Amino acid sequence: MSRTRFSLLALLGALLLVPFADLAIITAEPGAELQRIASGFIQPDFSNLPVILRALALTFAFGLLGTLLAAPLGLVLATLWRFRAVRIFAASVRAIHELFWALLFLHVFGLTPLTGLLAIAIPYTGIFAKVFAEILAEQPDDAVRQLPPGTAPLSVWLCVRLPQAWPQMRRYLLTRAECGLRSSAVLGFVGLPTLGYHLGAALSYGAYAEAGAYLLALVALIGSFRLLVPAWSWPLWLLGLPWLLPGEWRLSGQAFWDLVSRDLWPAALLRGDGPAYGQWLLQVLQNAIIPGLIQTLLLSVLALAATALLTLLLWPLAIRAVSGRLGQAGGHLGLLVLRATPEYLLAYLLLLLWGPSMLPAVVALMLHNAAIIAFLLARTADQLPQRADHIGGLNHYLWEVVPRLFAPFLAYLFYRWEIILRESAVVGILGIYTLGFYIDSALAELRLDRLLPLLLATVLLNVAVDSASRRLRRYLALDRQINLTAAAQRN
Numbered sequence: 001m002s003r004t005r006f007s008l009l010a011l012l013g014a015l016l017l018v019p020f021a022d023l024a025i026i027t028a029e030p031g032a033e034l035q036r037i038a039s040g041f042i043q044p045d046f047s048n049l050p051v052i053l054r055a056l057a058l059t060f061a062f063g064l065l066g067t068l069l070a071a072p073l074g075l076v077l078a079t080l081w082r083f084r085a086v087r088i089f090a091a092s093v094r095a096i097h098e099l100f101w102a103l104l105f106l107h108v109f110g111l112t113p114l115t116g117l118l119a120i121a122i123p124y125t126g127i128f129a130k131v132f133a134e135i136l137a138e139q140p141d142d143a144v145r146q147l148p149p150g151t152a153p154l155s156v157w158l159c160v161r162l163p164q165a166w167p168q169m170r171r172y173l174l175t176r177a178e179c180g181l182r183s184s185a186v187l188g189f190v191g192l193p194t195l196g197y198h199l200g201a202a203l204s205y206g207a208y209a210e211a212g213a214y215l216l217a218l219v220a221l222i223g224s225f226r227l228l229v230p231a232w233s234w235p236l237w238l239l240g241l242p243w244l245l246p247g248e249w250r251l252s253g254q255a256f257w258d259l260v261s262r263d264l265w266p267a268a269l270l271r272g273d274g275p276a277y278g279q280w281l282l283q284v285l286q287n288a289i290i291p292g293l294i295q296t297l298l299l300s301v302l303a304l305a306a307t308a309l310l311t312l313l314l315w316p317l318a319i320r321a322v323s324g325r326l327g328q329a330g331g332h333l334g335l336l337v338l339r340a341t342p343e344y345l346l347a348y349l350l351l352l353l354w355g356p357s358m359l360p361a362v363v364a365l366m367l368h369n370a371a372i373i374a375f376l377l378a379r380t381a382d383q384l385p386q387r388a389d390h391i392g393g394l395n396h397y398l399w400e401v402v403p404r405l406f407a408p409f410l411a412y413l414f415y416r417w418e419i420i421l422r423e424s425a426v427v428g429i430l431g432i433y434t435l436g437f438y439i440d441s442a443l444a445e446l447r448l449d450r451l452l453p454l455l456l457a458t459v460l461l462n463v464a465v466d467s468a469s470r471r472l473r474r475y476l477a478l479d480r481q482i483n484l485t486a487a488a489q490r491n
Contacts, residue, residue, distance in 0.1 A: 003410060003476050007308075014305035021298055022433075023362070026355025033353050040208025044216055051198065056217050059194040061241040062113075063184035064229065066120025067177040068238050073121070074128020075169075079157065081133035094126030095462035096455055097426040098183045099344070100436070102190045103443050104451065107263075108255045113245035116192045120183050124176060131172055132165075139164040170231060178225050182342040185218055189344065189429075193246060196345065203352060215341065222340040259448070266449040284450055288442075289457045292428070292435035296461060299358055299424040299434055303365035304417050310370035311377070311409070316397040318378035321386070331378070338371030343423045347430055356431040364427070365420055373412045377405055411478040414469040421465050425458055435461075 027033065046052065080086045102119035109115045139161060188196025195218050202211035229237065268276035316322040317331030343364045350360030381401045391400070402409075428436025435458050442450040472478075 003406060006476060007410065011305055011308070014301055017298060017301060021302055021362075022357045023359040024355075024357045025359065026357060027353065030353045036206070037208045037349070037353070040210075041212035041215065043209055044212035045207075045209035046213045048210065048213075052213055052217050055188075055193060055195045055198050055214065056221055057244060058192075058246070059181060059184045059188075059196075059218070060221060060228075061184075061244045062116045062120065062187065062192065062194060063180035063182075064177055064237055065241050065245075066117050066184070067124060067173070067180040068234060069117060070121040070124035071128050071173055071176075073125040075132050077125065077129035078132035078136060081129065081137075086129070090126040090129040091463055091466070092126070092459045094123045094130070095422065095459040096123060097422050097436075098123055099186060099190065099426050099429060100439055100455065100458075102187050102192075103429075103440065106190060107443070107448070108259055111191050112247045113242070113249055116184070116187050116194075116245075119187060120180055124180065127176065131176075132169060135165045135168045135172070136161055174226055174229065177229065178222055181218075181222055181225060182340070186342045186344045189348070196342075199345065200348060203349060215345075219337055219340040223336055263448040264452050281453065284453055288438040288450065289435075289453060291433065292425075292438045292454070293457055293461055295358075295432075296421065296424050296428075296434040296436075296458075297465075299361055299365075299427075299432070300417065300421040300465070302358070303362050303369070303420050303424065304413060306362055306366035307369045307373065307416070307420070308409075308413055310366050311373045311413075312402075314370055314374035315377050315381075316394065316401075318374060319381045319397060319401060321382075321392050322394065322397045322401070328378075332375070335371045335375045335378075338367050339375060341368065343368045344426060344430075347427045347432075351430055358432055361424065361427040361430075361432050361434075365423055369416050369420060373409070373416065376412060377409060380408065381405060407476075407478055410476060411473060414473050414478070417469050418462060418466045421462055425461075 074090075077086050077090055098119045101122055102115055105115040105118055109118075184192075184194050185196040185199070188194040188198065189200050191197065195214050199211050199214040199218075202208070202214060262270070266277060266280050268280050314331075314335065318328055318335055319331075320328045323331055346364035346367055347361045350363055354360050384401070384404060386400075425435040425439075428434035428438070429440045431437065435454060439451065439454050439458075442448065442454065
């Protein structure tokens with residue numbers, strides 16, 4: 001089957017799913033509320049500058065420290081990637097969103113620096129492990145063949161493999177650190193004093209000008225991040241930033257033991273009552289896991305299809321041959337704002353406009369992911385070799401760029417599907433009936449025994465989608481058209 005035919009059939013399949021999704025607008029006057037939000041964001045209020053700077057510094061500290069802690073752990077796992085247990089562990093920890101980790105650790109450590117750092121470091125360790133393993137596997141063997149026979153494997157790794165892979169690893173570390181800043185901001189929604197905490201509070205009581213200031217601060221931080229963290233400065237940041245984090249570095253061994261030995265397990269299982277446990281598990285499956293899985297998968301498929309369509313519209317705005325130098329600058333600025341704004345924050349904002357349905361989540365996921373893919377494809381399009389008499393404008397985009405880069409476009413979409421699925425689960429915390437809704441409800445009601453089956457369902461769904469994505473890429477021969485590790489390094 002051709003890629004074009006497959007794309008059209010996939011889009012048709014997504015359209016057939018629309019009637020099964022709750023896409024209603026519930027609020028009475030969304031237009032008036034949108035006007036108030038736009039007015040506030042156009043005229044941001046920076047009068048509370050000390051608080052903004054403090055939140056900005058904490059967002060930077062949590063995001064960078066969590067990433068720097070995860071990178072070496074991920075590298076260790078990458079060297080052991082040949083073991084199935086390591087791959088399963090990495091897939092499991094990265095499948096659980098940072099917000100879920102944070103909500104869990106709040107019950108053990110409270111609002112302490114450890115909660116924020118572990119919430120970022122644990123899933124990022126799994127992500128680093130996967131990407132670093134792919135980077136190491138892609139390195140050529142020519143230099144290894146030149147080594148004397150009998151060279152120790154550790155020497156081969158330290159003297160050849162790692163130096164070859166380091167430039168790509170360093171670029172990915174910076175990119176993942178930018179993602180860490182977004183994750184750090186989102187952790188403010190569970191109480192950590194990052195930008196998300198103040199931004200969510202401002203949005204909740206309608207102070208849109210104040211919220212606009214916090215959002216612009218986040219965009220400025222992500223846009224200038226690489227200027228702040230040259231490679232030589234990483235050890236300095238690692239040593240200095242922990243002193244900036246508020247609160248005590250408190251580790252309650254008893255609370256952790258109670259969690260893993262008692263709180264996470266249903267009472268029937270602790271009593272050894274098999275029939276009662278089976279009845280309890282069946283109830284959790286019927287009332288939470290199955291509806292959560294269906295809604296999460298449905299949301300991710302609709303968001304993926306919407307992302308594809310919006311990418312095709314945003315993509316030409318950032319191509320110089322299509323939009324010109326000035327238009328390209330404006331296009332990149334718009335894509336930067338959408339890329340820098342976390343999906344969870346966009347969904348929260350749209351929820352205020354339209355009410356608690358699946359529509360805010362679909363639009364939020366579409367905007368953020370389409371901006372990322374459009375940015376990557378536009379950068380690739382600007383590097384394509386062109387004839388001296390090539391056409392420009394929209395014709396150039398439709399007849400030159402899209403046909404030549406359609407395979408990478410599809411590959412990026414399939415690669416982002418797993419990421420969209422993670423975000424589809426976590427937006428349930430906002431009241432949308434995905435897996436995150438049931439996880440958040442279990443935590444709020446202190447029914448921690450429900451967490452393990454719900455988190456396991458999240459992991460299994462992510463693994464299934466990742467497997468389906470790989471199979472589709474192979475079926476459409478997309479892996480021969482795009483280096484997926486390079487895609488990972490930029491997302």
